[in-house]
Amino acid sequence: MMDFKTAAITAMACWFAGTLMDLFARRTLALKLPAFALSFAGSMVIVWFIASYWIVLDRPPLRTLGETRLWYAALIPLVGFLVEYRWKISWLKYYCMALASFFLGINMLHPEVFDKTLMPALQSPWFVPHVVVYLVGYVLLAASSVAALHNVSLQLRSKSNETGESVAHYLALLGFVFLSFGLIFGALWAKEAWGHYWTWDPKETWAFLSWLAYLGYLHAWRYKIDQAKLQWYLALSFLVLLVCWFGVNYLPSAQNSVHTYTQS
Amino acid sequence: MRTSLMGSVQRRWFQVPWEFRESALFTIIVVFAGFVLQYSGAGRGVIVPPLPYNAIILLLFAVLTLGIGLSFKDNPTVKWFGGIPLGLCLIIAIALLSLIGGVVPQDGFMEGSLADVLGISRIFSSWPFALTVLFFLANLGIALSWKLVPFSINNIQFILFHAGFWIALSCGTFGAVDLQRLVIPVEEGQSNNLGYTMGSGKSEELPFSVFLKDFALEEYPPQLFLYNPHTENIIVDGSRAAVQVHKGLKTSWKGLAVEVLEYLPSALPGKYDEPVVADRAFGIPFAKVRITALSKSHEAWLSTGSPMLRPSVVDLGGFFLMMMPGQPKSFLSSVSVTSEDGHQKNALLEVNKPVEFMGWKLYQMGYDEKAGRWSKLSLIEAIRDPWLPIVYLGFFMIMAGNMLFFWNGIKQKGGE
Ligand code: HEM
Numbered sequence: 183m184m185d186f187k188t189a190a191i192t193a194m195a196c197w198f199a200g201t202l203m204d205l206f207a208r209r210t211l212a213l214k215l216p217a218f219a220l221s222f223a224g225s226m227v228i229v230w231f232i233a234s235y236w237i238v239l240d241r242p243p244l245r246t247l248g249e250t251r252l253w254y255a256a257l258i259p260l261v262g263f264l265v266e267y268r269w270k271i272s273w274l275k276y277y278c279m280a281l282a283s284f285f286l287g288i289n290m291l292h293p294e295v296f297d298k299t300l301m302p303a304l305q306s307p308w309f310v311p312h313v314v315v316y317l318v319g320y321v322l323l324a325a326s327s328v329a330a331l332h333n334v335s336l337q338l339r340s341k342s343n344e345t346g347e348s349v350a351h352y353l354a355l356l357g358f359v360f361l362s363f364g365l366i367f368g369a370l371w372a373k374e375a376w377g378h379y380w381t382w383d384p385k386e387t388w389a390f391l392s393w394l395a396y397l398g399y400l401h402a403w404r405y406k407i408d409q410a411k412l413q414w415y416l417a418l419s420f421l422v423l424l425v426c427w428f429g430v431n432y433l434p435s436a437q438n439s440v441h442t443y444t445q446s
Numbered sequence: 447m448r449t450s451l452m453g454s455v456q457r458r459w460f461q462v463p464w465e466f467r468e469s470a471l472f473t474i475i476v477v478f479a480g481f482v483l484q485y486s487g488a489g490r491g492v493i494v495p496p497l498p499y500n501a502i503i504l505l506l507f508a509v510l511t512l513g514i515g516l517s518f519k520d521n522p523t524v525k526w527f528g529g530i531p532l533g534l535c536l537i538i539a540i541a542l543l544s545l546i547g548g549v550v551p552q553d554g555f556m557e558g559s560l561a562d563v564l565g566i567s568r569i570f571s572s573w574p575f576a577l578t579v580l581f582f583l584a585n586l587g588i589a590l591s592w593k594l595v596p597f598s599i600n601n602i603q604f605i606l607f608h609a610g611f612w613i614a615l616s617c618g619t620f621g622a623v624d625l626q627r628l629v630i631p632v633e634e635g636q637s638n639n640l641g642y643t644m645g646s647g648k649s650e651e652l653p654f655s656v657f658l659k660d661f662a663l664e665e666y667p668p669q670l671f672l673y674n675p676h677t678e679n680i681i682v683d684g685s686r687a688a689v690q691v692h693k694g695l696k697t698s699w700k701g702l703a704v705e706v707l708e709y710l711p712s713a714l715p716g717k718y719d720e721p722v723v724a725d726r727a728f729g730i731p732f733a734k735v736r737i738t739a740l741s742k743s744h745e746a747w748l749s750t751g752s753p754m755l756r757p758s759v760v761d762l763g764g765f766f767l768m769m770m771p772g773q774p775k776s777f778l779s780s781v782s783v784t785s786e787d788g789h790q791k792n793a794l795l796e797v798n799k800p801v802e803f804m805g806w807k808l809y810q811m812g813y814d815e816k817a818g819r820w821s822k823l824s825l826i827e828a829i830r831d832p833w834l835p836i837v838y839l840g841f842f843m844i845m846a847g848n849m850l851f852f853w854n855g856i857k858q859k860g861g862e
Contacts, residue, residue, distance in 0.1 A: 298690060299666045299773040302797035352855070359852045366841050375798050377627060377809050377829045379837070380618065382570045387548035394541045398534055405530040434551055 186293070189231040190286040196224030197259065197279040204272070221279060222263065228256035228286075241300045244313045247428055248289050253317050254324070255282040255289075261325040261353070269349055277328040308371035315367060319360030320423060323396070326353035327420035333413040347409050350416050358396040365393055384433060388426035395419045464526040466535070473535040476581050477543070480574025484565040491568060492576040493623075497832060500620045508616075511584050515591030528588030536582040543575050571622075579619060586612050603850040610843025613836060621833030628829075629811060632658040632781070634822045641828055652828060653786055654804060660780040661813060661824040666772030667691050667711075668731045668750050672699050673766045691733050691769060701739060704767065708734040715755070719747060730755060733769055737762070753820055771818060779810055779824040795826060806830045 200221030207213035232252050235243045243249040259282050262275030329350040336343045368389065369379040380386060399415055425433075460468060484491070494500050518524040526532060547569040550561070565572025590608050593601040628641025628650060639655035642648065670689040671680050689697050695706040712729030716722035721732040732749045737760065748769040751757030760767040778796040783803050793801040795810040802808075807829045814821035 299775070302774060302776050305776070306798040355855050356852070359848050359855070362844060362848050366845055369841065370838075373834075374800060377800070377807070377811075377827055378625065378831070379834075382547060382552065384548055387544055391541055391544050391548060394537055394544070398537050398541070401530050401534055401537070405534070430548075433549055 184231055184234060186231065187290060189227055190290055193224040193227040193255070194283045194286060196220050196227065197283060200224060201276055201279060204276075218263070221259065221275065224279070225256050225259045225282075228252060228282075232256060239298050241298065242310055242313075244310070244317075245300065245304065248292065250313070250317065251285040251289050254321060255285040257317065257321045258282045258285075258324060261321055265325070265329075265349060265353075269345065271345065271349055273332060274325060274329055274349070277332070278325060281324065281328065303375045306371060306375060308367060308374065312364060312367040312371055315360050316364035319357050319364055320427060322353050322360060323357035323420060323423055326350050326357055327417050329353060330413040330416035333410075334417055337410055337413065347413060350413060351403065351409070354396060354399060354416055354419075358393075358400060361389075361393050361396060365389055385426070385430050388422075388430050392419070392422045392426045395422050462522045462526075464522070464531070466531045468526065469529075469532040469535040472532065473539045473578075473581075476536075476577050477539050477574050480572070480577040481564055483577070484573040485563055487573070491565060491571045492573055494620055496623050500623060504616055504620045507583070508587065511587035512591045512594070515588035516595055519592065524588065528585060528592065530589075533582075533585050533589065536578060536585055539578045540575075540582060543569055543578060576619070579615065583612060583616055603847050603854065606843045606847030606850065610840045610845075610847060612840070614840025614844065617833050617836045617840065621831070621837070624830075624832050626830045627827060628652065630656055630826045630828055632656050632779075632824055632826060634658050634661055634824075637784075652806075654783050654789075654806075656808070656826055657782045657784070658779055658824050659782060661777070661821060662780075663777040663813065663819045663821065664775045665819060666775050668733075668769045668772050670695075670697065670704065670706075670733075670735075670748075671768045671770055672702070672762075673768050674764070675766065676764075690772070691731070702762070703738040705736045705738075706733050707736055707745065713749075715749075721747060721749070731769065731771070732758075735760070735767070737767065753817055774818075777810065777813055779826060781808075781824075781826070783808065795824075800829075805832075 200217050200219075200223075203213050203217035203220060207217050232243060235249075235252070243252065258278045259275060262278030265274045266272050327350075329346060333343050333346045333350060336346065368386070372381070372386075373379040396419060399412065399419065402412060402415070403409070457465070457467075495503075514524060515528055546566055550566055550569070552567060552569070559567075561567045565574065569575055586608055590605070590612060593604050593608070627644065629644060630638050630641045630652070632638045635658070637655045637657035639652050640649045641652050643650070667690045670691055673680055689695065691706055691709055693706055693709040695704075697704050710721060710723055710729075710732040712724055712726045713721040713732045714724040714729055723729070730750050730752045732747055734745060734747050736743055736745050739762070746760045747758055748760065748767065749755070749758040750769050750771045757768065759769075776796060778794055780792075780794055782790060782792045784790045785804055789804070791801075791803055793803070793808065795801055795808055797810050800807045800809045809827040809829065810824070811827040812825040814823040817823075
């Protein structure tokens with residue numbers, strides 16, 4: 183198996199070089215494709231690492247926080263590339279690659295004990311769909327917040343930016359869809375594993391809160407509240423998601439939670 | 447043109463059409479009234495009557511909501527009552543109350559403390575939460591009535607989302623009293639028909655009894671540890687991997703190399719320190735290791751120990767090389783369940799694989815963790831939730847709406 187440090191540094195180097203080359207590609211168009219190939223290769227290195235890690239562990243690497251960070255690092259840049267492809271917006275991918283590098287950086291600073299065991303409650307056909315749907319949702323909403331933050335900064339410099347606003351909106355909408363599926367899959371799984379679909383466990387409560395945050399956003403948008411103001415809302419909503427994702431472990435209410443990721 | 451929050455600044459209070467200010471005021475009054483009710487009931491919380499009364503109340507509530515929505519479609523107050531501004535304010539109120547529940551521990555408070563009396567330590571069964579949810583359902587129900595009648599297929603996405611959520615939320619909350627969860631402890635070779643409520647410990651007779659034929663627990667392979675008894679720390683090596691024992695395993699800690707020469711998953715101590723292979727029912731894992739430190743090596747047997755047997759460890763002068771039993775991989779109970787009228791069913795209960803019996807679901811819940819693999823006790827949970835099918839109906843409607851939303855979201859943007 184590839185060693186994690188090598189993989190992480192290779193990926194970050196790819197992203198960094200790809201970004202530099204992409205900036206030069208503004209003048210020299212021929213660099214456009216190699217720049218993309220390089221950035222894309224960065225994510226593929228992490229995908230490759232996840233695949234081999236999966237084989238070595240003999241279980242999906244989705245159990246610990248560090249393991250989920252690997253998936254974010256691989257997937258967030260891909261959202262940036264898709265947005266560029268679909269919307270011709272190139273700045274989002276820079277933020278996405280920076281965020282991905284940040285996640286890899288955390289993993290390099292806090293190496294985990296790698297452990298093959300999977301407790302019985304996690305051995306379920308629901309485990310993979312539930313966590314993967316949530317991952318995709320978080321990735322989209324992270325990208326949405328990044329876009330919203332960019333829009334806010336443009337507003338502060340009094341530049342209008344309608345496409346940027348619709349990108350943030352569209353990513354939030356898709357993220358909400360995945361969040362809803364994740365929430366319901368979680369409920370259906372909880373019924374099989376713990377006996378009841380909803381127990382207001384802190385993790386569930388926070389998942390519900392983050393879902394409400396985006397539900398509120400969608401209705402405010404429907405009600406035609408000024409889209410420019412909603413960019414602030416979108417940028418800040420991600421904070422709730424972050425608490426849900428890894429802040430819950432540190433809350434006083436979570437001492438008996440069945441959901442906290444293994445701290446190793 | 448975009449109308450904005452600011453657009454309402456010119457309006458006087460309560461000038462029609464009502465918007466956010468009136469909605470916020472109303473929501474604050476609802477939450478406040480909830481806290482007053484909670485306080486005056488000395489923190490007792492909401493009590494919903496069981497079936498069939500809760501179903502009747504809910505049905506009346508639904509008819510009333512839809513009736514008001516449809517009969518007073520053009521009344522400005524009703525229009526406001528079923529509108530997005532009030533919906534948003536109520537969503538924020540539910541979010542803030544849930545936030546309390548997400549931060550403050552939801553048990554273990556002192557009886558009679560202020561947090562208890564205000565329902566903060568039991569927020570999800572408190573009056574403020576219940577009242578807010580009730581008005582949320584009324585608001586949502588009225589919005590729904592307008593899209594339901596006259597029915598149009600164009601509204602199907604809206605209906606699936608909003609009706610699905612209405613059904614899941616109302617039936618989940620009104621039906622919570624009818625949920626029964628009882629823990630049945632059974633020893634191997636015995637049967638039991640008494641279930642205990644978690645927390646209160648009250649026992650209740652079940653309409654069936656559970657006979658435990660066998661409880662079995664499978665473990666992951668044991669793990670090797672280097673243990674420092676002074677700091678009570680486990681020392682991890684460079685790769686930071688938890689070391690699972692298997693034959694041929696080579697691992698090292700600073701200046702110390704360990705190789706597993708032989709691994710017996712199940713054995714008993716024999717003569718001359720050599721373990722002998724034994725049946726899984728009695729045996730424990732043994733591993734023969736070669737330890738090399740400072741270019742000297744020696745061999746020794748390690749074992750995990752059991753309630754009857756002391757573990758064998760290797761003393762390395764201040765440190766211990768130990769083998770710990772693996773984490774539980776699976777545990778299951780082979781049971782036979784018999785109803786009062788003689789109906790019988792054999793079943794294997796396993797985590798994540800509950801079994802249905804006479805409207806109850808039986809779950810493998812736990813065992814005697816001190817005894818681990820040798821536990822003769824199995825804890826089985828029996829759960830009955832008559833409202834489950836209708837709550838699930840709501841879930842599936844939301845998921846169907848979600849799929850349409852996903853699809854239309856793409857189409858919408860693709861068309862622009
Ligand atoms: C508080 C009560 C609620 C009210 C008053 C309300 C009202 C509305 C209204 C009027 C619309 C615009 C529909 C249209 O333009 O055709 C809407 C859209 C939407 N609502 Fe709600 N809603 C509420 C709660 C909810 C809940 C709980 C959910 C989630 C299960 C939800 C999910 C949606 C979605 C996804 C949309 C956008 C998609 C669509 O237009 O169908 N709403 N809502």
